[in-house]
Amino acid sequence: MTRQRFFIIDAFAHIFRAFYAVKNIDHNAVFGFTMMLRKLLASEDPEFIAVAFDTSAPTFRKELYPEYKANRDAMPESLVPQIPIIKELIEAFNIPMVEAPGFEADDIIGTLAKRAAEKNVQAVIVSGDKDMLQLVQGDDIVMFDSKKGVEYLGESGIPDFFGCKPDQIIDLLTIWGDSSDNVPGVRGVGEKGAKKLLAEYGNLDEIYKNLDQIKQKRYREGFADARDRIELTRTLVTIRTDLELAFDEDTYRRKEPQNDDLRALYERLNFKTLMEQVPITLRRCETEYELLDNEERLKAWLDEIKEKAFVVFDIETTSLNPVDAQLVGMALALDADKAAYVPLRHEGQDPAWTERAETMLKSMMTDQNVTKCAHNAKYDISVLFNKGWEILGRIEDTMLMSYLINPNDSRHGMDDLAEQHLHYRTIHFEEVAGTGKDQVTFDKVPLDKACQYAAEDADITFQLYDKLYPQLKDLELVSVYNVVERPLIPVLARMENAGVRVNSDYLTDMSARMEDMIQGLEKEIYELAGEEFNLKSTKQLGEILFEKLGLSPVKKTTKTKSYSTDQSVLEALAAKGHEVPAKMLDYRMVTKLKSTYVDALPDMINATTGRVHSSFNQFVAATGRLSSNNPNLQNIPIRTEMGRDIRAAFIPREGWVMVAADYSQIELRLMAHFSKDETLVGAFRQGEDIHRRTAGEIMGVVPDLVTDDMRRAAKSINFGLIYGMGDFRLAQELGIPRKKAREYIETYFEKMPKVLSFRDEVIAKAREAGEVRTYFGRHRQLPELQSRNKNMQNQGERLAVNTLIQGTAAEIIKLAMIHLDEALSQSDLHASMLLQVHDELVLECPSEEAERVGALLQETMENVVHFEVPLVAEVHTGHNWKETK
DNA sequence: CCAACGACGTAC
DNA sequence: GACGTACGTCGTTGGT
Incomplete structure (x- = not known):
């Protein structure tokens, strides 16, 4: 086993180094020092450690020699206030600081070091100052330069620095003097001379004894001149090793x-970033909760x-999927540390108790006057809705709060x-329930643990x-x-x-044809x-295309720097007449549709309900949009004919129809509203084709003369506007020169200056x-705008604009859903909301x-808010989702 | 053997 | 480096 090590850090040496090395941030020296300390602790993992500080008290050297360090500049102004913070930091690191008034850190x-070595602990001096090498002693006292990292400097390394033996260092330093400390040496004797003389005579005393033998007059005079001092x-250059300090193992x-x-x-x-890396000391449960x-x-x-008209509740069930979940128990909380659990269906429980307890709980949960709070309440009320409990009263949700407070975070779990x-x-x-294969459902968990x-x-x-x-x-x-957000919870739960019903036979048939x-x-x-x-391997495809067939690569992938084979690349190659990329495009489309939708959807049909129950997640998108998963019903194809056919698999229940409505150009309308640009507002008020009108403005022709290509270009610009697209991307998209794209964008802003x-x-x-x-007050932090990186800043700017538009659009349709849910429940209609696809609502x-x-749907959607321009919702009815267009 | 990641592609 | 928000599938990689 290696010896235990005692790292002694020279504080100011590192503080100054950090101060000059770290730029552009406040508390730069603190930061640099912290990084050094963390690195040292992590890489060296010392058994003992201390940080040595100089004090402001006059040192014995100054007493002996008033000019000592008189040439030093004052500490830089911005460093002064950082010193006490660094001391706080070292204290927080739980590392002892050592000061000795009258002495310097070097002496400490x-x-x-000497004391530790006496106790057979290796002393490691953390400093870059070569003067410290006088302290080095074999393996007992070594130096470590934190800048160089793991390099130790022991006795064997000394000749490289001084060209002399370790016990000659003090005399060498004496002859040199120390100009940075204002300590005079022997004038006229430089590095070469000092080393030569020490090599010849052994030490300083011998040099003086034999002064008259020295040939060079310059040296003789220098030493004679310096004799008195x-x-x-x-004394000044000798580091003291005799302070009243002990190496106490417990202290260090x-x-x-x-x-x-x-x-x-x-x-x-x-x-x-440093904060995130500090492990939190976590408390554990100390409360014994009541079993009801x-x-x-x-x-x-x-x-x-x-009496309190308030409760926090949490249900335990047999499944994460509300449709399959059986209620196993319900926990209640009334105060911090005051919570209880009502077991309802644990194995072996009396069904009579289950019934009595559920009746009592149901009456509380359906009490209009009791506010209920849960973490992810949508899940709990979904399960309870399925049991036929009409949950009433205000519902609070801590998960929702967390999301609204920081929508950029993805972790809102309890x-x-x-x-x-x-x-x-x-x-x-x-x-409590085990993991993997051994996991059991909650009803099997023993009551005390549960x-x-x-x-x-x-x-x-x-x-x-x-x-x-x-x-x-x-x-x-x-x-x-x-x-x-809060009123949306029960709406989503109901949805x-x-x-939604899915025609499995239709998809099976489609799958077989696709397979062919x-x-x-x-x-x-x-x-x-x-x-x-x-x-399906992009790697193999890349090798075939660009190595075997010798086609010229178009671009590389971002991370792995391999050949990109994405759609745009394949299209470019296909346009040159190459057949493999052309066929690959077809292959990609069909396999994508088949594996992602056609084959996957039938597997998602719930055995009990015979329908597909996707989740609509309220806590995912940073802009406030909903997201959908298991399966994602918000990216069902529509753009290609083959893809669109998949929508025909979504069908209403027997004897019912699908009714869908989508907002027309809602994001551009919001752009018009917020900017109040007369052209944009006018176009929407007149009910014009917005892309045609935009094309007319940009190209300078009357709308009737706008060609399809011109309209397509304008459409790209309109969408790009919302995302903050630049000329590069627009040029790529339209296949036009970048300069031309730039002109389009410039003309756009000239014609619609208020948008800019x-x-x-x-x-x-x-x-x-x-x-x-x-618009409705949701916020999104944009740390990108604080970045010193220009690209990040640009991204922050795009996010700002896009989040305002996309987020407000998301809020409008959320409100429409809330209003519609309310209106339907007040009516004699039997319609249910099935899907939301950002600007579209699908009902049966x-x-x-x-x-x-x-x-009702149209009326509700169009009247959520009254803006500068009308909101327009287009309604379609059909026998399946595909027909609602 | 499985989890994490990257590339790709679908939607609005 | 260049256009925002999502989610799913597949292959690859790399650690257990």
Whole structure:
């Protein structure tokens, strides 16, 4: 086993180095010092450690020699306030700091090193100062330059620096003097001379004894001249090793950092990346929660809930999928650390109890006057809706709060939030239910474990509510929470529960036909390529195309720098008449449609309901859009004929029809509203074809003379506008020279100047606030605008504009959904909302209601808000989704 | 053997 | 480097 090591760090040497090395940030020396320290701790993992500081008190050297260090400049102004922070930092790292008034850090280091070596601990001096080499002693005391990393400097390395033996260093330094410390040496004797004389005579005393033998007059005179002060110089350059300092193992043993203090410090200093790397000391559950397994205790709780008109709840079930989930139990919380669990269907429970307890819980959950709070309430109420419980009263959701507070974050799960906000490690589901093959459903979990797990979740949800709601208020997000997001929860729950009917036979038939096409294409491509390969491997395809067939590569992939074979590349190659890329385009389309949709959808049909129940996620998109998964029903094909046919597989229930409506050009209309540009506003008010009108403006012709190509170009510009497209991309898209694309964009802004000034204003405001706000008050932080990287900043600018437009459009359709849900429930209609695809709502209803539902749908969508330009929703009815166009 | 990642492609 | 928001499939890679 190697010896234990004691790292002694020269504080100011590293502070100055950090100060000059790190640029462009506040607290640069603190940052640089922190990085050095972290690196050292991580890579060297020392057993003992200390940081040595100089003090401002006059040192014995100054007393002996008033000119000592008199030539030093004052500490740079911006460094001065960083020193106490660095001391705080070292304290947070739990590393002892050593000061010795009257002495310098070097003397502390010298003394501690010697003491440690005496106790058979290797002393490692962390410093770049070569003067320190006088302290080096065999393997007992070595030097370590943190800048160079792992390089140790022991006795054997010394000749490389000084060209002399270790015990000659002090005399060598004496002869040289130290100009940076204002210590005079022997005048006229330089590096070469000093080394030569020491090699010849052994040490300084011998040199003086034999002074008259020295041939060079210059040297003789120099030494004679320095004779009176040479001892003083020797004292000044000699590092002391005799301070009253002991090497005490307990004092200098490395300890765990005070991570909470470190975090607080990093937070204060805005060291974000460092902060993320500090492990949080997490609290664990210490509360014993109440098991409510008899009527009296349950009643006592329900009475208190009724009185407070508030409860946090969390249900436990047998499945993450609400359609399949059986209610196993319900946890309740009324205060921090005050939570309980009601077991309902654990194995072996009395069905009579289940019924009595459910009746009591249902009456509470359907009580209009009780506010209910849950984490991801959509799941809980979906399950309860499926049991026929009409959940009433206000519903709060801590997951929703977290999302609104930081929509850029992807982690809003309770376990994550508990760690983040409460420094608390929750019992994870896997810990009570097992993992992988061994995982059991919650009804098999023993009651005591189930109680602690479930009640803790309710408890934590309560504590998160306490923490997050005030933040929601401070950030002025309560309005968007109450008006848009919170009321949407039950709407989405109903939509997911409804699901959509899918014609499985139709897809099976389609799949077989596609398989034939794929086989044919495969064969053709193999023949053209002269060999068989995996057509689905971009790597293999790239090698075939660009190595074997010798086609010239168009571009490389971003990360792996391999040949790109994406659609645009294949199209470019196909346009030159190459057959393999042309066939590959067909192959790609058919296999994509088949594997992603045609084959996947029938597998997603729920066995119980016979329908597909996609999730509509409210917490994913940073702009406020919904997202859909399992399956994603928001990217069902429409653009190609073959793709569009897939939509015919989505059918209404027997005797019903599909009714769908989509907003026409909602994002461009928002652009018109926000910018108030007369041309854009006018065009929408007149009900003109917006792309035709734009083309007319840009190309300078009357709308009637706009060709299809001109309209296509204008359409690209209109969409690009919303995304912040540049001339490069537009040129690529339209196949025109970049210069021409640039002209188009310039003319666009000349003709519609207010669109440009709107853009500039949004960006300026976002830069000022560090975030962008949508019409209904949702925010999105834009750290990109703070970046020193120009590309990042440009991206931040695009995000600002796009988030305002896309986010507001998302809010409008969310409101339409809320209003429609309300209107339908107030009516005698039987329609249900099935899908939302960003600007489109799809419903099903009995055939005879189609007209009324369509009218209600249109009316609702068009009147969510009244803006500068009308919102237009186009309604279509059909026997399947494909027909609703 | 599986998880993470990259490339690609579908939607608005 | 150049256009925003998502999700799913497949192949590859790299660690267990």
